Amino acid sequence: MPYLDDPLIIFTDLDGSLLDHHDYSWQPAQPWLDKLSAANIPLVLTTSKTPAEVAALQSALHLTHQPFIAENGAMIHLPPGWRTGDEVPFHINGAGYSEIRQTLVELRQRYDFEFRGFGDVTPNQVAVWTGLSEPEAELAMQREASEPLVWFGNDLDFAYLKKCLAREGLALTRGGRFWHVMAAGAGKGQAVQWLSERYQQKRGQPVISIGIGDGPNDLSMLEAVNYAVVIKGHHDHEMPLHRDDISHVFRTSEFGPQGWSQGLSHFIPVF
Ligand SMILES: [Mg+2]
Numbered sequence: 200m201p202y203l204d205d206p207l208i209i210f211t212d213l214d215g216s217l218l219d220h221h222d223y224s225w226q227p228a229q230p231w232l233d234k235l236s237a238a239n240i241p242l243v244l245t246t247s248k249t250p251a252e253v254a255a256l257q258s259a260l261h262l263t264h265q266p267f268i269a270e271n272g273a274m275i276h277l278p279p280g281w282r283t284g285d286e287v288p289f290h291i292n293g294a295g296y297s298e299i300r301q302t303l304v305e306l307r308q309r310y311d312f313e314f315r316g317f318g319d320v321t322p323n324q325v326a327v328w329t330g331l332s333e334p335e336a337e338l339a340m341q342r343e344a345s346e347p348l349v350w351f352g353n354d355l356d357f358a359y360l361k362k363c364l365a366r367e368g369l370a371l372t373r374g375g376r377f378w379h380v381m382a383a384g385a386g387k388g389q390a391v392q393w394l395s396e397r398y399q400q401k402r403g404q405p406v407i408s409i410g411i412g413d414g415p416n417d418l419s420m421l422e423a424v425n426y427a428v429v430i431k432g433h434h435d436h437e438m439p440l441h442r443d444d445i446s447h448v449f450r451t452s453e454f455g456p457q458g459w460s461q462g463l464s465h466f467i468p469v470f
Pocket residue numbers: 212213214215216412413414
């Protein structure tokens with residue numbers, strides 16, 4: 200059982216996990232956020248959002264001194280204190296955005312694939328697709344390492360697009376509303392592993408990680424951590440975890456930030 204004075208790191212999904220699915224509030228998690236902060240335990244936001252979208256939230260949560268994981272693991276942002284020498288402020292798993300866009304545009308020209316990505320449309324169109332306001336849509340369009348797209352073609356062509364992308368080292372993953380094109384093998388789990396190793400190097404001792412998430416795109420993260428909190432989701436997807444240590448997995452009965460707190464209280468004893 201991990202204690203607050205252990206070398207803990209917590210990786211958390213945002214929507215439906217730390218943030219309420221409906222009103223985006225994290226209020227019910229505040230007592231636990233305060234405990235983690237008092238114990239100097241890093242909380243790493245691990246999300247499908249873009250760095251531009253995460254920035255405001257990270258600052259509201261007083262976490263700007265911590266790294267964060269964006270675009271479903273395709274990008275890891277490092278705070279100033281973490282950069283050595285001429286290191287850039289982020290680490291990208293595989294291909295960057297312009298490279299992904301170029302590949303998509305070339306494939307579409309060659310095979311007449313019927314899709315539109317964020318890079319093809321206006322902020323107004325992204326706002327219509329997502330339900331975001333236009334300024335919010337603009338933040339969602341500032342991408343570093345993954346491209347969401349809407350597919351309008353048939354299944355056969357889609358299977359062929361998938362094959363073509365695989366040849367370029369890219370993969371399609373299903374999100375809530377979109378398909379996401381990103382480097383093959385990039386995911387929340389891979390990013391969590393990369394960052395856990397960095398923490399380990401920095402501290403010179405093994406770290407104990409807890410992952411918290413509610414959706415299928417969290418599964419790789421929940422398999423990469425020592426302790427997994429599976430938050431009850433507002434969806435019908437099963438959340439199968441391939442791990443043997445069942446006692447290190449807790450499935451909450453509560454949603455969102457209530458479930459978030461329930462999960463931490465389950466694993467970490469507080470005196
Ligand atoms: Mg979620």
